[in-house]
Amino acid sequence: MMTAKDEDARQPPQPRQSVWHRQVPGQRRHASAAGAGNLDRERIVTAAVRLLDSEGDAQFSMRRLAADLKVTPMSVYWHVKGKDDLLEFALDAVVGRIQLPGTLAGFGWQDDLLTLALAWRHTMIARPWALGCYAKYSGLGPHSIRFSLHVQDILARSPVPEALQPTALSAVFQFMYGFTSLESTGTAPGSAVGSGTDEPTAVRDFTRGLTWLASGMSTETTIRP
Numbered sequence: 001m002m003t004a005k006d007e008d009a010r011q012p013p014q015p016r017q018s019v020w021h022r023q024v025p026g027q028r029r030h031a032s033a034a035g036a037g038n039l040d041r042e043r044i045v046t047a048a049v050r051l052l053d054s055e056g057d058a059q060f061s062m063r064r065l066a067a068d069l070k071v072t073p074m075s076v077y078w079h080v081k082g083k084d085d086l087l088e089f090a091l092d093a094v095v096g097r098i099q100l101p102g103t104l105a106g107f108g109w110q111d112d113l114l115t116l117a118l119a120w121r122h123t124m125i126a127r128p129w130a131l132g133c134y135a136k137y138s139g140l141g142p143h144s145i146r147f148s149l150h151v152q153d154i155l156a157r158s159p160v161p162e163a164l165q166p167t168a169l170s171a172v173f174q175f176m177y178g179f180t181s182l183e184s185t186g187t188a189p190g191s192a193v194g195s196g197t198d199e200p201t202a203v204r205d206f207t208r209g210l211t212w213l214a215s216g217m218s219t220e221t222t223i224r225p
Contacts, residue, residue, distance in 0.1 A: 019085040020140040039071060041079045045089045052090060057129035062086070084137075091133040092141025098123045100150050109157040110214045113172065116150060117210050118203070121180050125202075128184045134177055160217050168217055175213055179206055 047069050052060055062083055066073040080086045101115045124130055133139075151172060155165045183202050 016084060018138040018140060019081070019088045020138065039069070039075055039079065041089065044069065044076055044079055045086070045093050048086055048090045049093055052129045053127060057087075057132065060129075087133050088137045088141065091130055091137060091139065092143045094123060094127060094130050095139075095141065095147055096143035098143075098147060100147065109154050110211070110218075112154045112157075113151070113214055114207060114210055116154065117172065117176050118206070120147070120176055121203075121206055124180050125184055131177070131181050131184055158214075158217060171213060171217075172210070175210060179209060 044065070048060075048065055051065060051068055060083075062076055062080075063073050065086075066076050069076070080089065098119050101112065101119065148169065151169055152165065155168050155172075156162075158165075158168070160168045183206075
């Protein structure tokens with residue numbers, strides 16, 4: 001006879017739910033005998049970003065993070081459910097470091113879009129771990145949403161019909177993410193695999209590619225949604 005446990009084992013694994021789709025507890029301060037002190041989620045995420053920036057994600061673990069914070073792993077789990085949740089928090093924290101330019105006086109939407117995209121690239125190119133997180137997580141944190149809204153505000157000033165602006169937003173992000181991901185692995189367009197690309201050349205090619213994309217958007221206004 002099949003038991004309930006056997007039946008559960010036959011069920012397909014459920015996809016992981018993003019931390020931003022769940023009720024996220026507020027900042028909780030927790031003191032422990034192990035010296036956690038005023039440990040909270042913000043301090044944990046800040047330490048995680050610092051570790052990820054310096055060591056990458058291959059060796060990153062909750063235990064390694066706890067050691068860096070000089071607390072027990074359970075003290076970290078009090079505030080963050082697990083590594084996946086922490087990486088989502090860390091990704092959004094990094095997006096929050098992107099300087100969002102205001103509307104540039106005397107410049108058009110294409111210049112504003114390029115300025116914003118270059119700011120994103122500058123923040124992400126040094127963080128392959130963050131680029132990897134985009135492939136795994138939804139990117140629905142408050143800073144990520146703020147960034148997307150900023151891009152939408154710029155596109156609202158473009159000739160792209162309103163109904164097509166979500167498609168334009170997707171195209172812009174796919175270009176930024178795709179180009180920067182390849183660049184971070186040394187396989188940027190125009191370079192030999194694994195050879196890398198110097199910074200001025202990479203910025204030039206990134207700027208040129210996005211400019212071509214934006215120019216195409218300006219000429220496709222006759223396309224119906």
